[in-house]
Amino acid sequence: MSFLDRSGGPAPAAPEPEEFALELPSDLRHIESVVAYLENRLRELEYGGPRLTLNFRVGMCEALANAMIYGNGRDATKRVRVSVTLDRARVSLMVSDEGAGFDPDCVPDPTAPANRERTGGRGIFLLRKLMDEVEYNACGNAVRLVLNREGPVRSRASGE
Template sequence: MTTILVVDDSTVDRKLATGLLAQESEWRVVEASDGNAAMSMISEVDPDLIVTDLNLPGINGLELLANLQKSHSRIGVVLLAAQGSEEIAVEALQTGASSYVPKRLVPTTLVETVRRVLASIQETRKHSDLMDRMGERVETFVLENDVNLLMAMSRHFQTVLADSWSLDRTDRLRTGTALEEALLNAMYHGNLEVSSELKEQDHQAFYALAEERRNSAPWIDRKIFIRTILNPDEATFVIRDDGSGFDPNSLPDPTDPENLIRPFGRGVMLMRAFMDDVTYNTTGNEVTLKRKRNRS
């Protein structure tokens, strides 16, 4: 049976929402009078969906949503907002709420809104169950030295992880940032052999030289080779360039405060911060990035 938790400090409003939802025989409806009580009840009642007022004492609706996104992201959230709370409702929707119902429209639209959100949640869970049974997904790509292609590659990876792992927006962006840095390093420093020292001295000269080499031999013929291996628990990204490589041990320590604002080594710092493991081959022209799936 589907469980719905209704959270509202107004007894009248809470009973109205509960009464409407309880008319559906396949739904079990429970109540909480504030955000703190709601958080305490979650482990006990295991709700599929929370219908919550935005304006609550203690933990308000927005804070309740933020807490759920961190620890119970699978639970859908439908917001109830009084007139004048529209801007907060928009912020909550951007944070991850499933839908929004103005309080004045609760009698006419709440049940149908909840029905649509539950259908979406159930479909997402079915897809997640299917992806958990995936054995292994392998993809290979060969790319030219084109920044637009590299950015498209990063977005593709993010989409794949969102689809396969239901990865949230923050984790997708962190993963995408690490991959972008690895791809850009393969192009600029690997294939085009433009040094970070030049970028540190003169940004315009760095990009001008890169553009010149991108359209000239022998650099124009060099490619970036990508292989991805994805299973339900781990993602592996192998990125290799046609350059002569470098000594990975020559990189400065990017965590040294003196190096944090320098372009040299910044990409490697981000890769190591956002991935679980980053390793280079002995010649330095191939990097392998791994990240494990964090299941909520």
């Protein structure tokens, strides 16, 4: 990494977080490549393990799918914007769509026995389980996600 190459001098200050934005049409086929691109960027910053392969990949996939399907109604002319801020400690993402928004608190618990055989309704649940911070804006058409590089893994033994 470039900031580790400044050997010989005083300890370098922590590098500024990197910021960039992606904008994509509401086409579900783009999701995998966007997740893969962001995953690779995180690997460069030494993210890895289940927090990357499970928490990040699935969480990001859910956020993009929600924006395209429920936010933009699968209208390919409507865009999804992903603003990314990342450094070696955490990645913060703002995923916004052009929809009217929704109430994220009106989602039934998909793990309740009565809901377990439902084919849908797990997206928001997974997003909240897998990301460290999930915060919707007031009208529900943008969500801010934070995942720390280090942190508790949702291990099978943890009972999560």
